[in-house]
Amino acid sequence: MARLARTAGLTDIQQEILSTVRDFVDKEIIPVATELEHRDEYPQAIVDGLKELGLFGLMIPEEYGGLGESLLTYALCVEEIARGWMSVSGIINTHFIVAYMLKQHGTEEQKEYFLPRMAAGDVRGAFSMSEPGLGSDVSAITSKAVKDGDEYVLNGQKMWLTNGGTSTLVAVLVRSDEGHPEGTAPHKSMTTFLVEKEPGFGEVRPGLTIPGKIDKMGYKGVDTTELIMDGLRIPANRVLGGVTGRGFYQMMDGVEVGRVNVAARGCGVAQRAFELGVQYAQQRHTFGKPIAQHQAIQFKLAEMATKVEAAHAMMVNAARKKDSGERNDLEAGMAKYLASEYCKEVVEDAFRIHGGYGFSKEYEIERLYREAPMLLIGEGTAEIQKMIIGRRLLEEYRFQG
Numbered sequence: 001m002a003r004l005a006r007t008a009g010l011t012d013i014q015q016e017i018l019s020t021v022r023d024f025v026d027k028e029i030i031p032v033a034t035e036l037e038h039r040d041e042y043p044q045a046i047v048d049g050l051k052e053l054g055l056f057g058l059m060i061p062e063e064y065g066g067l068g069e070s071l072l073t074y075a076l077c078v079e080e081i082a083r084g085w086m087s088v089s090g091i092i093n094t095h096f097i098v099a100y101m102l103k104q105h106g107t108e109e110q111k112e113y114f115l116p117r118m119a120a121g122d123v124r125g126a127f128s129m130s131e132p133g134l135g136s137d138v139s140a141i142t143s144k145a146v147k148d149g150d151e152y153v154l155n156g157q158k159m160w161l162t163n164g165g166t167s168t169l170v171a172v173l174v175r176s177d178e179g180h181p182e183g184t185a186p187h188k189s190m191t192t193f194l195v196e197k198e199p200g201f202g203e204v205r206p207g208l209t210i211p212g213k214i215d216k217m218g219y220k221g222v223d224t225t226e227l228i229m230d231g232l233r234i235p236a237n238r239v240l241g242g243v244t245g246r247g248f249y250q251m252m253d254g255v256e257v258g259r260v261n262v263a264a265r266g267c268g269v270a271q272r273a274f275e276l277g278v279q280y281a282q283q284r285h286t287f288g289k290p291i292a293q294h295q296a297i298q299f300k301l302a303e304m305a306t307k308v309e310a311a312h313a314m315m316v317n318a319a320r321k322k323d324s325g326e327r328n329d330l331e332a333g334m335a336k337y338l339a340s341e342y343c344k345e346v347v348e349d350a351f352r353i354h355g356g357y358g359f360s361k362e363y364e365i366e367r368l369y370r371e372a373p374m375l376l377i378g379e380g381t382a383e384i385q386k387m388i389i390g391r392r393l394l395e396e397y398r399f400q401g
Protein backbone atom coordinates (compact mmCIF):
# COMPACT_ATOMS: atom_id res chain seq x y z
CA MET A 1 0.00 0.00 0.00
CA ALA A 2 1.70 3.12 -1.22
CA ARG A 3 -0.07 6.10 0.22
CA LEU A 4 -1.07 5.40 3.84
CA ALA A 5 1.05 5.16 6.99
CA ARG A 6 4.14 6.80 5.59
CA THR A 7 6.69 8.19 8.01
CA ALA A 8 8.48 11.44 7.28
CA GLY A 9 12.08 12.11 8.21
CA LEU A 10 13.50 8.58 8.17
CA THR A 11 17.22 8.10 7.59
CA ASP A 12 18.53 6.11 4.63
CA ILE A 13 19.39 3.24 6.96
CA GLN A 14 15.88 3.19 8.43
CA GLN A 15 14.36 3.18 4.95
CA GLU A 16 16.64 0.37 3.87
CA ILE A 17 15.80 -1.76 6.92
CA LEU A 18 12.09 -1.17 6.41
CA SER A 19 12.11 -2.02 2.75
CA THR A 20 14.02 -5.25 3.49
CA VAL A 21 11.49 -6.20 6.17
CA ARG A 22 8.52 -5.31 3.95
CA ASP A 23 9.95 -7.44 1.18
CA PHE A 24 10.43 -10.33 3.62
CA VAL A 25 6.83 -9.95 4.86
CA ASP A 26 5.38 -9.93 1.34
CA LYS A 27 7.42 -12.92 0.16
CA GLU A 28 7.90 -15.08 3.25
CA ILE A 29 5.08 -14.28 5.69
CA ILE A 30 1.84 -13.29 3.93
CA PRO A 31 1.72 -16.32 1.57
CA VAL A 32 1.96 -18.84 4.44
CA ALA A 33 0.51 -17.03 7.47
CA THR A 34 -3.12 -18.08 7.31
CA GLU A 35 -2.32 -21.75 6.66
CA LEU A 36 0.18 -21.91 9.53
CA GLU A 37 -2.24 -20.06 11.80
CA HIS A 38 -5.05 -22.47 11.10
CA ARG A 39 -2.71 -25.33 12.03
CA ASP A 40 -1.48 -23.42 15.12
CA GLU A 41 2.02 -24.17 13.84
CA TYR A 42 5.12 -22.36 15.08
CA PRO A 43 6.61 -20.46 12.12
CA GLN A 44 10.15 -21.80 12.45
CA ALA A 45 11.25 -20.89 8.89
CA ILE A 46 10.02 -17.32 9.36
CA VAL A 47 11.81 -17.03 12.72
CA ASP A 48 15.02 -18.32 11.11
CA GLY A 49 14.64 -15.67 8.42
CA LEU A 50 14.16 -12.92 11.00
CA LYS A 51 17.29 -14.16 12.79
CA GLU A 52 19.23 -13.86 9.56
CA LEU A 53 17.96 -10.32 9.04
CA GLY A 54 19.25 -9.42 12.52
CA LEU A 55 15.76 -8.50 13.75
CA PHE A 56 16.30 -10.07 17.19
CA GLY A 57 19.12 -7.61 17.84
CA LEU A 58 17.57 -4.55 16.24
CA MET A 59 17.65 -2.37 19.35
CA ILE A 60 20.52 -4.08 21.18
CA PRO A 61 23.57 -1.76 21.21
CA GLU A 62 26.30 -2.48 18.65
CA GLU A 63 28.85 -3.13 21.42
CA TYR A 64 26.77 -6.21 22.34
CA GLY A 65 26.40 -7.40 18.75
CA GLY A 66 23.08 -5.75 17.88
CA LEU A 67 22.18 -3.14 15.28
CA GLY A 68 21.73 -0.35 17.88
CA GLU A 69 18.61 0.99 16.18
CA SER A 70 15.97 3.26 17.73
CA LEU A 71 12.56 2.39 19.14
CA LEU A 72 11.05 4.06 16.07
CA THR A 73 12.89 1.74 13.67
CA TYR A 74 11.84 -1.20 15.78
CA ALA A 75 8.19 -0.11 15.92
CA LEU A 76 8.04 0.45 12.17
CA CYS A 77 9.47 -3.03 11.59
CA VAL A 78 6.87 -4.48 13.96
CA GLU A 79 4.14 -2.66 12.05
CA GLU A 80 5.33 -4.28 8.81
CA ILE A 81 5.58 -7.73 10.41
CA ALA A 82 2.13 -7.51 12.01
CA ARG A 83 0.75 -6.53 8.61
CA GLY A 84 1.94 -9.96 7.53
CA TRP A 85 1.00 -11.94 10.64
CA MET A 86 0.51 -10.60 14.14
CA SER A 87 1.79 -13.76 15.83
CA VAL A 88 5.27 -13.22 14.35
CA SER A 89 5.44 -9.76 15.93
CA GLY A 90 4.51 -11.48 19.23
CA ILE A 91 7.52 -13.75 18.88
CA ILE A 92 9.91 -10.81 18.81
CA ASN A 93 8.03 -8.54 21.24
CA THR A 94 8.75 -10.29 24.53
CA HIS A 95 12.33 -10.89 23.38
CA PHE A 96 12.67 -7.21 22.69
CA ILE A 97 11.20 -6.21 26.08
CA VAL A 98 13.62 -8.48 27.96
CA ALA A 99 16.59 -7.21 25.92
CA TYR A 100 15.48 -3.63 26.59
CA MET A 101 15.17 -4.30 30.34
CA LEU A 102 18.66 -5.86 30.38
CA LYS A 103 20.10 -2.91 28.45
CA GLN A 104 18.49 -0.36 30.77
CA HIS A 105 18.73 -2.12 34.13
CA GLY A 106 21.12 -5.09 33.89
CA THR A 107 24.52 -5.30 35.57
CA GLU A 108 27.51 -5.21 33.20
CA GLU A 109 28.03 -8.93 33.72
CA GLN A 110 24.37 -9.64 32.84
CA LYS A 111 24.57 -7.52 29.71
CA GLU A 112 27.75 -9.19 28.53
CA TYR A 113 26.39 -12.64 29.32
CA PHE A 114 22.97 -12.32 27.68
CA LEU A 115 22.84 -9.51 25.12
CA PRO A 116 25.22 -10.84 22.42
CA ARG A 117 23.39 -14.17 22.34
CA MET A 118 20.04 -12.37 22.37
CA ALA A 119 21.18 -10.19 19.45
CA ALA A 120 21.98 -13.35 17.49
CA GLY A 121 18.55 -14.78 18.38
CA ASP A 122 20.18 -17.77 20.12
CA VAL A 123 18.82 -16.78 23.54
CA ARG A 124 15.16 -15.83 23.24
CA GLY A 125 13.28 -13.85 25.85
CA ALA A 126 9.86 -14.06 27.50
CA PHE A 127 8.54 -11.87 30.27
CA SER A 128 6.23 -12.87 33.05
CA MET A 129 4.18 -10.68 35.34
CA SER A 130 0.62 -12.03 35.09
CA GLU A 131 -0.68 -14.77 37.39
CA PRO A 132 -3.93 -16.77 37.33
CA GLY A 133 -5.47 -14.30 39.80
CA LEU A 134 -4.16 -11.04 38.35
CA GLY A 135 -3.11 -9.22 35.21
CA SER A 136 -3.98 -5.53 35.47
CA ASP A 137 -3.26 -5.35 39.20
CA VAL A 138 0.46 -6.17 39.14
CA SER A 139 0.88 -4.99 42.74
CA ALA A 140 -1.15 -8.04 43.87
CA ILE A 141 1.52 -10.56 42.73
CA THR A 142 1.74 -13.53 45.09
CA SER A 143 4.67 -15.54 43.64
CA LYS A 144 7.52 -15.24 46.07
CA ALA A 145 11.30 -15.39 46.31
CA VAL A 146 13.02 -16.19 49.63
CA LYS A 147 16.77 -15.85 50.09
CA ASP A 148 18.73 -18.98 50.96
CA GLY A 149 22.50 -18.38 51.11
CA ASP A 150 23.72 -17.20 47.70
CA GLU A 151 20.48 -18.23 46.05
CA TYR A 152 16.80 -17.39 46.01
CA VAL A 153 14.07 -19.99 46.18
CA LEU A 154 11.07 -19.10 44.00
CA ASN A 155 7.55 -20.46 44.38
CA GLY A 156 4.30 -19.57 42.63
CA GLN A 157 2.31 -19.82 39.43
CA LYS A 158 2.47 -17.50 36.44
CA MET A 159 -0.02 -17.17 33.59
CA TRP A 160 -0.09 -16.01 29.96
CA LEU A 161 3.59 -16.19 29.04
CA THR A 162 3.95 -15.33 25.38
CA ASN A 163 6.84 -17.50 24.10
CA GLY A 164 6.75 -19.45 27.38
CA GLY A 165 7.72 -22.69 25.62
CA THR A 166 10.13 -21.45 22.95
CA SER A 167 12.07 -18.96 25.08
CA THR A 168 15.27 -19.79 26.96
CA LEU A 169 15.32 -16.73 29.22
CA VAL A 170 12.31 -15.53 31.21
CA ALA A 171 12.23 -12.26 33.17
CA VAL A 172 9.96 -13.21 36.08
CA LEU A 173 8.49 -10.67 38.49
CA VAL A 174 7.94 -11.95 42.04
CA ARG A 175 7.52 -10.58 45.54
CA SER A 176 10.77 -10.65 47.53
CA ASP A 177 10.46 -9.70 51.16
CA GLU A 178 14.18 -9.92 51.81
CA GLY A 179 15.38 -6.50 52.95
CA HIS A 180 11.83 -5.22 52.53
CA PRO A 181 9.92 -5.75 55.76
CA GLU A 182 6.24 -6.57 55.99
CA GLY A 183 4.20 -3.47 55.15
CA THR A 184 6.60 -2.16 52.47
CA ALA A 185 4.64 -0.68 49.52
CA PRO A 186 3.96 -3.52 47.04
CA HIS A 187 5.85 -1.86 44.20
CA LYS A 188 8.97 -1.61 46.40
CA SER A 189 9.01 -5.28 47.37
CA MET A 190 9.19 -6.84 43.94
CA THR A 191 12.17 -8.23 42.07
CA THR A 192 12.79 -9.33 38.50
CA PHE A 193 14.70 -12.61 38.19
CA LEU A 194 16.46 -13.65 34.99
CA VAL A 195 15.50 -17.30 34.72
CA GLU A 196 17.34 -19.42 32.17
CA LYS A 197 15.68 -22.61 31.00
CA GLU A 198 15.55 -25.19 28.24
CA PRO A 199 12.99 -24.60 25.49
CA GLY A 200 10.00 -26.94 25.40
CA PHE A 201 7.34 -28.18 27.79
CA GLY A 202 7.31 -30.13 31.05
CA GLU A 203 10.07 -29.70 33.66
CA VAL A 204 12.46 -27.42 31.75
CA ARG A 205 14.73 -26.86 34.75
CA PRO A 206 14.60 -28.36 38.26
CA GLY A 207 11.71 -26.62 40.03
CA LEU A 208 10.36 -25.01 36.83
CA THR A 209 7.51 -26.45 34.75
CA ILE A 210 5.93 -25.13 31.55
CA PRO A 211 2.78 -27.25 31.39
CA GLY A 212 1.80 -26.77 27.72
CA LYS A 213 0.26 -24.33 25.26
CA ILE A 214 -2.93 -22.46 26.14
CA ASP A 215 -5.52 -23.02 23.38
CA LYS A 216 -6.44 -19.51 22.15
CA MET A 217 -9.08 -18.10 19.78
CA GLY A 218 -6.43 -16.33 17.70
CA TYR A 219 -2.78 -15.24 17.92
CA LYS A 220 -1.96 -18.83 17.11
CA GLY A 221 1.43 -20.17 16.08
CA VAL A 222 3.12 -18.29 18.90
CA ASP A 223 3.03 -20.30 22.15
CA THR A 224 1.34 -18.85 25.24
CA THR A 225 1.80 -20.80 28.45
CA GLU A 226 1.65 -21.01 32.21
CA LEU A 227 4.82 -21.26 34.30
CA ILE A 228 5.01 -23.08 37.62
CA MET A 229 7.81 -22.49 40.11
CA ASP A 230 8.15 -25.08 42.86
CA GLY A 231 11.34 -24.58 44.83
CA LEU A 232 13.09 -23.04 41.80
CA ARG A 233 16.63 -22.02 42.85
CA ILE A 234 18.08 -18.94 41.17
CA PRO A 235 21.56 -17.55 42.00
CA ALA A 236 21.70 -14.03 43.45
CA ASN A 237 23.61 -12.76 40.40
CA ARG A 238 20.48 -13.36 38.31
CA VAL A 239 18.52 -10.62 40.09
CA LEU A 240 18.07 -8.03 37.32
CA GLY A 241 20.37 -5.13 38.13
CA GLY A 242 21.82 -6.99 41.13
CA VAL A 243 19.52 -5.32 43.69
CA THR A 244 16.15 -6.58 44.93
CA GLY A 245 13.07 -4.35 45.27
CA ARG A 246 13.35 -2.69 41.85
CA GLY A 247 11.42 -5.21 39.79
CA PHE A 248 8.16 -3.30 39.53
CA TYR A 249 9.85 -0.22 38.04
CA GLN A 250 11.97 -2.33 35.69
CA MET A 251 8.92 -4.18 34.39
CA MET A 252 6.89 -0.98 33.98
CA ASP A 253 9.76 0.51 31.97
CA GLY A 254 9.72 -2.59 29.75
CA VAL A 255 5.94 -2.50 29.38
CA GLU A 256 6.10 1.16 28.33
CA VAL A 257 8.18 0.32 25.25
CA GLY A 258 6.03 -2.79 24.85
CA ARG A 259 3.00 -0.52 24.54
CA VAL A 260 4.54 1.26 21.57
CA ASN A 261 5.09 -2.18 20.13
CA VAL A 262 1.44 -3.20 20.64
CA ALA A 263 0.35 0.09 19.07
CA ALA A 264 2.57 -0.74 16.08
CA ARG A 265 0.99 -4.17 15.84
CA GLY A 266 -2.46 -2.57 15.82
CA CYS A 267 -1.31 -0.30 12.99
CA GLY A 268 0.02 -3.24 10.97
CA VAL A 269 -3.09 -5.40 11.38
CA ALA A 270 -5.35 -2.42 10.55
CA GLN A 271 -3.31 -1.67 7.43
CA ARG A 272 -3.67 -5.23 6.22
CA ALA A 273 -7.42 -5.20 6.94
CA PHE A 274 -7.73 -1.99 4.92
CA GLU A 275 -5.76 -3.50 2.03
CA LEU A 276 -8.02 -6.57 2.02
CA GLY A 277 -11.17 -4.45 2.29
CA VAL A 278 -10.28 -1.99 -0.45
CA GLN A 279 -9.30 -4.82 -2.83
CA TYR A 280 -12.42 -6.86 -2.19
CA ALA A 281 -14.70 -3.81 -2.51
CA GLN A 282 -13.49 -3.31 -6.08
CA GLN A 283 -13.95 -6.96 -7.07
CA ARG A 284 -17.38 -7.74 -5.63
CA HIS A 285 -20.37 -6.52 -7.62
CA THR A 286 -23.88 -5.95 -6.31
CA PHE A 287 -26.78 -4.17 -7.98
CA GLY A 288 -24.78 -3.82 -11.19
CA LYS A 289 -21.60 -2.20 -9.88
CA PRO A 290 -18.56 -2.86 -7.67
CA ILE A 291 -19.57 -2.43 -4.02
CA ALA A 292 -16.80 0.21 -3.74
CA GLN A 293 -19.08 2.38 -5.88
CA HIS A 294 -21.83 2.33 -3.26
CA GLN A 295 -21.37 5.37 -1.07
CA ALA A 296 -21.95 3.44 2.14
CA ILE A 297 -18.95 1.22 1.33
CA GLN A 298 -16.83 4.17 0.19
CA PHE A 299 -17.55 5.87 3.51
CA LYS A 300 -16.40 2.76 5.33
CA LEU A 301 -13.16 2.77 3.33
CA ALA A 302 -12.69 6.47 4.09
CA GLU A 303 -13.17 5.88 7.82
CA MET A 304 -10.85 2.88 7.79
CA ALA A 305 -8.04 4.75 6.01
CA THR A 306 -8.40 7.74 8.35
CA LYS A 307 -8.05 5.43 11.35
CA VAL A 308 -4.98 3.75 9.81
CA GLU A 309 -3.36 7.17 9.34
CA ALA A 310 -4.26 8.50 12.79
CA ALA A 311 -3.06 5.40 14.64
CA HIS A 312 0.21 5.38 12.70
CA ALA A 313 0.87 9.05 13.49
CA MET A 314 0.28 8.51 17.22
CA MET A 315 2.46 5.42 17.31
CA VAL A 316 5.31 7.22 15.57
CA ASN A 317 4.95 10.16 17.94
CA ALA A 318 5.15 7.88 21.01
CA ALA A 319 8.25 6.10 19.67
CA ARG A 320 10.01 9.35 18.80
CA LYS A 321 9.30 10.76 22.25
CA LYS A 322 10.95 7.77 23.92
CA ASP A 323 13.89 7.95 21.49
CA SER A 324 14.42 11.59 22.44
CA GLY A 325 14.98 10.47 26.04
CA GLU A 326 11.74 11.97 27.32
CA ARG A 327 9.11 10.21 29.42
CA ASN A 328 6.49 8.83 27.02
CA ASP A 329 3.96 7.09 29.24
CA LEU A 330 1.17 9.46 28.16
CA GLU A 331 1.92 9.14 24.45
CA ALA A 332 2.51 5.38 24.64
CA GLY A 333 -0.74 4.89 26.57
CA MET A 334 -2.68 7.01 24.06
CA ALA A 335 -1.09 5.29 21.06
CA LYS A 336 -1.74 1.81 22.46
CA TYR A 337 -5.32 2.67 23.36
CA LEU A 338 -6.17 4.33 20.05
CA ALA A 339 -4.33 1.91 17.77
CA SER A 340 -5.88 -1.17 19.35
CA GLU A 341 -9.42 0.24 19.32
CA TYR A 342 -9.06 1.48 15.74
CA CYS A 343 -7.56 -1.82 14.70
CA LYS A 344 -10.59 -3.68 16.01
CA GLU A 345 -12.91 -1.25 14.17
CA VAL A 346 -11.01 -1.35 10.86
CA VAL A 347 -10.88 -5.14 10.96
CA GLU A 348 -14.61 -5.30 11.69
CA ASP A 349 -15.35 -2.98 8.75
CA ALA A 350 -13.16 -5.02 6.40
CA PHE A 351 -14.98 -8.13 7.64
CA ARG A 352 -18.37 -6.55 6.88
CA ILE A 353 -17.17 -5.51 3.41
CA HIS A 354 -16.40 -9.17 2.72
CA GLY A 355 -20.04 -10.11 3.38
CA GLY A 356 -20.50 -13.83 3.97
CA TYR A 357 -17.04 -14.63 2.60
CA GLY A 358 -15.45 -12.89 5.60
CA PHE A 359 -16.84 -15.74 7.67
CA SER A 360 -15.04 -18.32 5.56
CA LYS A 361 -11.65 -19.56 6.68
CA GLU A 362 -10.48 -19.23 3.08
CA TYR A 363 -10.33 -15.47 3.46
CA GLU A 364 -7.51 -13.78 5.37
CA ILE A 365 -9.88 -11.38 7.12
CA GLU A 366 -11.26 -14.29 9.17
CA ARG A 367 -7.83 -14.64 10.81
CA LEU A 368 -7.47 -10.92 11.43
CA TYR A 369 -10.92 -10.88 13.02
CA ARG A 370 -9.73 -13.37 15.63
CA GLU A 371 -6.38 -11.62 16.15
CA ALA A 372 -7.44 -8.02 16.72
CA PRO A 373 -9.08 -8.56 20.16
CA MET A 374 -5.78 -9.65 21.72
CA LEU A 375 -4.47 -6.10 21.19
CA LEU A 376 -7.27 -4.76 23.39
CA ILE A 377 -5.89 -6.81 26.30
CA GLY A 378 -2.10 -7.31 25.98
CA GLU A 379 0.31 -4.82 27.65
CA GLY A 380 -2.60 -3.39 29.63
CA THR A 381 -6.28 -3.22 28.74
CA ALA A 382 -8.05 -0.12 27.39
CA GLU A 383 -9.25 0.69 30.92
CA ILE A 384 -5.69 0.52 32.26
CA GLN A 385 -4.44 2.79 29.43
CA LYS A 386 -7.16 5.29 30.29
CA MET A 387 -6.14 5.18 33.96
CA ILE A 388 -2.53 5.95 32.97
CA ILE A 389 -3.59 8.71 30.55
CA GLY A 390 -6.01 10.24 33.08
CA ARG A 391 -3.48 10.28 35.93
CA ARG A 392 -0.81 11.82 33.76
CA LEU A 393 -3.21 14.50 32.46
CA LEU A 394 -4.15 15.50 35.99
CA GLU A 395 -0.44 15.86 36.80
CA GLU A 396 0.11 18.06 33.73
CA TYR A 397 -3.04 20.14 34.10
CA ARG A 398 -3.04 20.52 37.89
CA PHE A 399 -5.66 23.04 39.01
CA GLN A 400 -3.79 26.02 40.41
CA GLY A 401 -6.73 28.02 41.85
Ligand SMILES: Cc1cc2nc3c(=O)[nH]c(=O)nc-3n(C[C@H](O)[C@H](O)[C@H](O)COP(=O)(O)OP(=O)(O)OC[C@H]3O[C@@H](n4cnc5c(N)ncnc54)[C@H](O)[C@@H]3O)c2cc1C
Pocket (backbone or CB within 6 Å): 094, 127, 128, 129, 130, 133, 134, 135, 136, 137, 159, 160, 161, 162, 163, 216, 219, 224, 374, 377, 378, 379, 380, 381, 382, 383, 384
Ligand atom coordinates in the same frame (compact mmCIF):
# COMPACT_ATOMS: atom_id res chain seq x y z
C1 LIG B 1 -2.60 -13.91 24.35
C2 LIG B 1 -2.10 -13.24 25.60
C3 LIG B 1 -0.73 -13.10 25.81
C4 LIG B 1 -0.25 -12.52 26.98
N1 LIG B 1 1.11 -12.45 27.19
C5 LIG B 1 1.57 -12.04 28.40
C6 LIG B 1 2.98 -12.10 28.70
O1 LIG B 1 3.81 -12.44 27.85
N2 LIG B 1 3.39 -11.79 29.95
C7 LIG B 1 2.50 -11.38 30.92
O2 LIG B 1 2.95 -11.09 32.03
N3 LIG B 1 1.18 -11.29 30.66
C8 LIG B 1 0.70 -11.60 29.43
N4 LIG B 1 -0.65 -11.55 29.15
C9 LIG B 1 -1.57 -11.14 30.22
C10 LIG B 1 -2.17 -9.78 29.98
O3 LIG B 1 -1.20 -8.79 30.22
C11 LIG B 1 -3.39 -9.65 30.91
O4 LIG B 1 -4.39 -10.55 30.42
C12 LIG B 1 -3.92 -8.25 30.94
O5 LIG B 1 -3.02 -7.40 31.61
C13 LIG B 1 -5.29 -8.18 31.66
O6 LIG B 1 -5.25 -8.85 32.89
P1 LIG B 1 -6.38 -9.94 33.26
O7 LIG B 1 -6.53 -10.83 32.10
O8 LIG B 1 -6.01 -10.53 34.56
O9 LIG B 1 -7.69 -9.08 33.41
P2 LIG B 1 -8.15 -8.33 34.75
O10 LIG B 1 -7.04 -7.52 35.30
O11 LIG B 1 -8.78 -9.32 35.64
O12 LIG B 1 -9.24 -7.35 34.16
C14 LIG B 1 -10.57 -7.80 33.80
C15 LIG B 1 -11.36 -6.60 33.28
O13 LIG B 1 -11.48 -5.61 34.32
C16 LIG B 1 -10.94 -4.38 33.87
N5 LIG B 1 -10.28 -3.70 35.00
C17 LIG B 1 -9.32 -4.21 35.82
N6 LIG B 1 -8.95 -3.30 36.73
C18 LIG B 1 -9.71 -2.18 36.49
C19 LIG B 1 -9.81 -0.88 37.09
N7 LIG B 1 -9.03 -0.53 38.12
N8 LIG B 1 -10.71 0.00 36.59
C20 LIG B 1 -11.48 -0.34 35.52
N9 LIG B 1 -11.45 -1.55 34.92
C21 LIG B 1 -10.56 -2.45 35.39
C22 LIG B 1 -9.95 -4.73 32.78
O14 LIG B 1 -9.74 -3.64 31.90
C23 LIG B 1 -10.67 -5.89 32.10
O15 LIG B 1 -11.65 -5.39 31.23
C24 LIG B 1 -1.17 -12.06 27.95
C25 LIG B 1 -2.54 -12.16 27.72
C26 LIG B 1 -3.02 -12.74 26.56
C27 LIG B 1 -4.51 -12.88 26.36
